Amino acid sequence: MKQKNHTVIELIVNNHPGVMSHITGLFSRRGYNLEGILCGAIGQGATSVMFLLVRKNEQYQQVLLQLNKLNDVIELKEREDYDHTVFNRIGDLF
Amino acid sequence: MKYSGAEIIVHLLEKKGIDTIAGIPGSANLPLYRALHDSKIKHVLARHEQGAGFIAQGMARSTGKAAVCFATSGPGATNLLTAIADAKLDSVPVVAFTGQVATSLIGTDAFQEIDTYGLTIPITKHNFLVRSAAELLDVIPEAFRIAETGRPGPVVIDVPKDVQQQVCEFGQWPGFHEPTKPQVIEKQLIDKIAQAIHYAVKPVIMFGAGIIESGSCQLLRLLAEKNNIPLTSTMRGLGAISPEHPLYVGMIGMHGTKYANRITEEADLILALGLRFDDRATGKVSEFCRNAQIIHVDIDKAEINKIKPAFMSVNADLHDFLSLLIPSVDKKERREWLDECYETKDALPYVVAPLNGDVFHPLRIIDEVAASIPADSIITTDVGQHQMWVAMKYPITSPRTFLTSGGLGTMGFGVPTAIGAALANPGKKVVAFSGDGSFMMNMQELATIADEKPNMAILLFNNGTLGLVRQQQELFFDKKYIGSKFKSTPDFAGIAKCFGLKSIDLEKVSDPLGALHEALQLNEPVFINVPVNADENVFPMVPPGAANKVMID
Ligand SMILES: Cc1ncc(C[n+]2csc(CCOP(=O)(O)OP(=O)(O)O)c2C)c(N)n1
Numbered sequence: 001m002k003q004k005n006h007t008v009i010e011l012i013v014n015n016h017p018g019v020m021s022h023i024t025g026l027f028s029r030r031g032y033n034l035e036g037i038l039c040g041a042i043g044q045g046a047t048s049v050m051f052l053l054v055r056k057n058e059q060y061q062q063v064l065l066q067l068n069k070l071n072d073v074i075e076l077k078e079r080e081d082y083d084h085t086v087f088n089r090i091g092d093l094f
Numbered sequence: 095m096k097y098s099g100a101e102i103i104v105h106l107l108e109k110k111g112i113d114t115i116a117g118i119p120g121s122a123n124l125p126l127y128r129a130l131h132d133s134k135i136k137h138v139l140a141r142h143e144q145g146a147g148f149i150a151q152g153m154a155r156s157t158g159k160a161a162v163c164f165a166t167s168g169p170g171a172t173n174l175l176t177a178i179a180d181a182k183l184d185s186v187p188v189v190a191f192t193g194q195v196a197t198s199l200i201g202t203d204a205f206q207e208i209d210t211y212g213l214t215i216p217i218t219k220h221n222f223l224v225r226s227a228a229e230l231l232d233v234i235p236e237a238f239r240i241a242e243t244g245r246p247g248p249v250v251i252d253v254p255k256d257v258q259q260q261v262c263e264f265g266q267w268p269g270f271h272e273p274t275k276p277q278v279i280e281k282q283l284i285d286k287i288a289q290a291i292h293y294a295v296k297p298v299i300m301f302g303a304g305i306i307e308s309g310s311c312q313l314l315r316l317l318a319e320k321n322n323i324p325l326t327s328t329m330r331g332l333g334a335i336s337p338e339h340p341l342y343v344g345m346i347g348m349h350g351t352k353y354a355n356r357i358t359e360e361a362d363l364i365l366a367l368g369l370r371f372d373d374r375a376t377g378k379v380s381e382f383c384r385n386a387q388i389i390h391v392d393i394d395k396a397e398i399n400k401i402k403p404a405f406m407s408v409n410a411d412l413h414d415f416l417s418l419l420i421p422s423v424d425k426k427e428r429r430e431w432l433d434e435c436y437e438t439k440d441a442l443p444y445v446v447a448p449l450n451g452d453v454f455h456p457l458r459i460i461d462e463v464a465a466s467i468p469a470d471s472i473i474t475t476d477v478g479q480h481q482m483w484v485a486m487k488y489p490i491t492s493p494r495t496f497l498t499s500g501g502l503g504t505m506g507f508g509v510p511t512a513i514g515a516a517l518a519n520p521g522k523k524v525v526a527f528s529g530d531g532s533f534m535m536n537m538q539e540l541a542t543i544a545d546e547k548p549n550m551a552i553l554l555f556n557n558g559t560l561g562l563v564r565q566q567q568e569l570f571f572d573k574k575y576i577g578s579k580f581k582s583t584p585d586f587a588g589i590a591k592c593f594g595l596k597s598i599d600l601e602k603v604s605d606p607l608g609a610l611h612e613a614l615q616l617n618e619p620v621f622i623n624v625p626v627n628a629d630e631n632v633f634p635m636v637p638p639g640a641a642n643k644v645m646i647d
Pocket residue numbers: 476477478479480481503504505506528529530531532533535555557559560561562563
């Protein structure tokens with residue numbers, strides 16, 4: 001089910017073992033909510049795409065700005081049009 | 095060409111113009127030290143990695159250029175963390191190279207293995223774990239670019255021992271990138287801001303370290319003078335304008351001047367330049383300047399609207415911004431507003447040392463030091479009451495001459511930072527104001543001072559207590575003192591002497607002020623113990639959590 005007030009941030013990031021820590025660490029240390037995360041290498045494997053499911057609350061603009069500051073974030077897009085079912089289907093894996 | 099990873103690092107540091115590196119060797123960075131041995135770069139052996147980190151900070155803060163420190167893996171890296179975190183919060187460009195266990199051992203809990211990369215993510219602007227010698231050719235120029243571009247900050251480069259030893263064949267040395275300049279500023283926005291300034295009745299310029307970082311001190315003064323706008327500084331902005339300037343109303347915030355806090359509260363327009371609305375500057379944020387529109391200009395976009403919503407904002411280099419704004423702003427007299435400011439200033443006199451009282455009163459000693467050394471001397475502080483007294487009273491007249499730990503408030507900052515500042519500015523006098531609590535957090539660096547003989551003086555405000563803590567317990571914790579008074583107090587002047595430094599104890603001489611002046615004229619390291627009354631409090635102050643208008647004294 002598409003949840004109200006949620007949106008997806010799409011990131012293109014450098015693909016190396018530390019990048020996930022950079023992204024998730026930002027959320028934990030700044031007290032932002034992160035509801036879901038999907039990630040995979042793209043192209044030749046030098047970059048990855050990440051989909052972050054976040055709540056659109058008063059922190060949202062700060063989240064975008066802080067993510068943009070990370071050196072490993074190459075591109076950031078707000079994806080209002082996201083296909084929420086991908087996050088729901090995670091349940092199928094159990 | 096064929097070079098090892100360690101040789102690549104050292105060569106690129108030379109190419110970058112690094113002439114001094116502070117650090118401590120250990121197993122995991124010995125290949126790097128082997129390469130450093132053959133270099134013209136001077137190595138300063140600190141006695142604790144935190145000291146090395148702060149020596150690098152002293153070089154970086156006083157010059158504005160990135161400085162470098164070295165530490166080994168494990169405990170070397172963990173010892174460095176405080177200095178790195180301090181650099182992050184005050185946006186200081188430090189590039190730290192840490193040794194790491196060999197790649198094949200990573201993840202095995204090998205001897206002196208620690209996850210330096212993981213530990214430094216939250217306290218650096220960026221960090222790298224280098225996986226091959228070839229990568230260094232990209233990583234090192236990139237690390238300096240990141241450290242020095244936009245809002246500066248620390249970068250950690252973790253280099254496994256085998257990567258330092260690995261030989262790499264490559265065609266040519268990489269170049270260093272010029273720090274990239276950000277976005278263009280729309281002329282329309284400049285016009286709107288100029289208009290807002292024109293229509294404001296009570297504008298105030300509040301500036302922070304961004305003015306100094308961007309080299310905009312002159313422009314700041316020109317803007318203020320053209321439109322007659324009073325100026326107030328955050329603690330880290332001190333030095334951007336002469337404290338004698340008629341439009342300057344002093345430092346804002348918890349230990350700012352009463353009139354700066356009052357005048358800022360009165361404002362209908364705040365031009366916030368290169369600052370981040372730290373709570374020590376704003377007091378209770380929801381109460382801060384409730385009647386003012388805020389125009390916020392900062393190079394870090396994420397600072398805009400983070401704490402205080404801005405009425406208008408510009409994400410830009412301040413030098414670019416001010417160069418465009420000044421011609422667009424009209425000349426104004428602002429007689430009424432300035433008269434009101436001067437009245438406020440006269441009605442709320444500034445802190446002065448008690449006149450015929452204690453010769454050792456910190457404010458008195460600060461005045462004496464200022465009168466005794468050149469105006470462009472570099473002042474460092476530790477953290478505590480002495481830091482607040484110096485920030486309040488010392489006439490800091492030029493940029494990059496007041497080095498203090500603002501964001502992290504790190505005790506132990508003052509002495510090693512002074513060493514770095516002295517090494518990077520051989521023509522200048524450096525004075526570190528310290529407290530007995532803070533001094534003991536890095537006093538092993540007296541040995542580094544004995545080695546390097548920088549032209550610096552340490553002034554120890556010795557009150558036998560953790561003074562600022564004692565003050566808070568007195569004022570806000572029912573005078574229930576715990577953990578704030580030292581049961582034993584060492585003979586600090588004696589200790590400094592045993593390290594091989596000249597030292598004097600002002601308590602033990604017949605003419606303390608004469609002895610102080612004499613000691614400050616020496617062109618070599620000297621340690622000066624100043625006995626300070628333990629009951630002295632720093633006033634005025636805004637109680638923690640209160641609004642800036644509630645200043646007590
Ligand atoms: C590393 C560190 N530990 C603890 C503190 C908390 N703290 C802030 S001021 C202070 C007392 C400082 O005492 P001293 O250096 O003697 O300076 P004084 O206030 O007496 O001038 C303490 C413990 C701190 N800022 N930094």
